[in-house]
Amino acid sequence: MAYQVTAECINCDACEPECPNEAISSGSDFCEIDPHRCTQCVGHYDQPQCVAVCPIDCIVLHPDYLETRDDLERKYARLKAEGRWG
């Protein structure tokens, strides 16, 4: 699954620079995560960095994007192929 930011977000700017996939943006009122770029940090870290740094636990799994570990690894490979990293 990709992650999403709930309306409890306080716009602290902590998560955006931590995302290795550049999936997080400011959004109209609070931060947003592009589900097509979120790999739950699979391919980069052992745990999701945005969840780790969020001071109020407002980043939760997105129920509309059910993905297995294999799906996330494929997504990571696709993003890598786009040439953002490595």
Place this chain on the structure above:
Amino acid sequence: MSALARIGDLVERRRDVVAAAQWVMAAIYFGLLLTPLLAPVGAGVGRFAEQAALWEEALFWGVWWPGVILVTLVFGQVWCGLLCPDGTLSEWASRRGRAHKPSRWLRSAPWPILGFSLVALASDLFDAHRSPLGALAAVGAVSATAIVSGGYWGRGKRIWCRWLCPDAGVFSLLARAAILHFRVDRAAWDAAPRPPPKAVDCPLLLDVRRLTGNEKCNMCARCSGHRNAVVLAVRAPGAEIVTLRDDELRLSDAASIVFVLVGLTFVGLHWRQWPWRQGLVDVLGPSRLAEIGLGAVEIALAAGVLGAALALGLWAAALGRRESALRLAYALVPLAGLGLFAGLAEHALALLAREGWATTDALIALRTLAVVVGAAWSLPLGRPALPATPGRRVLSFALWSALVVAVAALYRFAPFPVL
């Protein structure tokens, strides 16, 4: 860039100086709290020590606390963000503690105003204004809780100040009338380069991007200059109150203003001197148990009666309209804040009077000045609550004016403190 904005940025850059000032203040604070316990005034203590204890009591209760109330009302919660010892210690503990994220139950209940009410009652029961042990029980317990909460919640944040501090229950109301605030340029924020070079450093975890008021802002200036969108700025006194949108009006705030900021603090400061009250004690008997048990109940009851009468007055002045009554409650903040300031400051003058100083004229002048300024500040803040129809508008304004005068008279003519 304005001078104020430069000051905000300077405070943001010189965190080292602010931190040093905070630790000095913490040392002074705990010195004032603990010294009377370690060196009690009594038989065998010299005149110098007695005088020192007197001045210390006057400084702690009669200058320090009213000073904090006045500064918060005029400039916002500057004390909290820059000097408060409890906040300093709580943040210090939070940097070394278990770093739990604040739970939903912590964030969703009005703990501060409930805590303030409990501390006010406890201060009265423990005789905190006159007894060093009572002061330690009431005020010291709050400091201990601040440290413990910091050790449990937050990662170098001030969870205590945001969701728990009892004083914040009142300060967050007073700060809405203040002339200073951190103004956020939303367009500049959104247009700033991405990703941001660092997270916004708000120890209270406020949504700075959407910050529009002083309610929870501790004015610590750590967000000053973030994304080139946050600046310290001046505004008209009470501007935040008159521009509150209908969806920002809260019944809980109005109840806090009416029953706590006015009701409980007035009763706590003045009820024991009230002539009717002594008659009640005479009827019930002089036992200490009755005195203690009655203390909390009678203060809560008296505060409830005063608050209910005030709420009725607001409802009448609003001509029965809910939103207008809520707006008028917010408009009472300056008068209530200055009434509280005067009531606390009178403690120092009463102490000096006990030592033979002539302070009656100063007491009268202080009260008169406080209520006149408070009434003149509060009265125009009620204007947005008035109805549009000319006849009803005149009636509503007349009732609102009468209510402001009545509250001002209550503060002005309350019995003087006796120590």
